[in-house]
Amino acid sequence: MKIRGERECQSCGARWSYYETGSITCPECGSVRSVGVDERTEHTDNPADLDLASIADDLDAEPIDRVAERAVEECRAYVRQRGFVRGGDLRPIDSTFVAAVELRYVAGELARSMRVDEDEQLYFLSLLRGAADGQRPDPADVPESLVAARGLAVAAVIDAYRRDLTRYLSDHPDPEARTTMGRFVDHRKRIEALDGSVPVDDAETILQGLIELGEYAATGDQSALASARDRLDALEEGVNSR
Structure with missing residues (x-):
């Protein structure tokens, strides 16, 4: 939405x-009576911390489904605060946001599971300990039972970025960005239609391409746009030949 940020x-x-603060409370005196003194600008990205350390510390003391539920709640609250437009400027897709979305889906799957095996627990723990720093396990490390969760996480990142990019492009038209975003939306729909069950490497290719599109849209880097399109071309050729 558009707000007066100063x-x-x-x-x-x-x-x-x-x-910068995400708050209307005066940092000097604590008053909540303030007025905006600038023009309204698009703003969707508020300051937020992804605090997972205490949750990870309790993994040995609490049942894993309860730890997973807490991780879902923390990631959901974090993602709700985050966006890709700050003070009218479009920002690239950052790795912590991506990791938080994936952890939310993986943790949600484990919270509902009747039994969590060792591979699933190790994968969850790796995400839990690394997400705040933007670290995600490699595609080769994804247990078969969590492939769909990872795929749905990629679809969710696409949808979140699409919403903000659409807002930004309404004031900063870019036909190249809009057209390429449409191709990612098509892949999001395909992932959702398959309930996330797409090959892990395909999902990762789509995600990396989206990140490159975000880099282009935020900075104008033409090489990033070309790379995003190349990834999509190769992926779509492979999908159509299967």
Whole structure:
């Protein structure tokens, strides 16, 4: 949505940026009475911390389904605060956001499972310990039972980015970005139609291509756009030949 991000406190006169704090509360006196002093700009990305350390520490003391439920809640709250437009500027897709979305889906799957095997637990633990730093396990390490969760996570990232890119392009038209985004939306629909059960390497190719599209849209890097399209061309050729 569009907001006035530069705030002025009506109690003490202090000024601050809502884009940086995500709060209308004055950082100087604590008053909540403030007004915007700039033009309205698109803004969807608020400051947020992904705090998973305490959840990981309790893995030995609590049942894994309860730990997984807590991870889902933390990731959901984090993703809800995050976006890709800050103060009118489009931002690339960052690795912590991607990891948080994947952890939410993987943890949700384990929270519902009647039995969690060792491979699933190790994968979950790797995500839990690495997501805050944007680290995700390699595609080769995904247990067969979690392939769909990883695929659905990629679909969710596509949808989240599409929403913000659409908002941004309404003020900054870019036919190349819009057309290429449409191709990723088609892949998102295919993933969802298959309930996430697409080859892990395909899902990763789509994700890396989306990240490159995000780099192009945010910075104008033509080589990133070309690489994203090349990934899609190769993937679609392979899918059509199967």
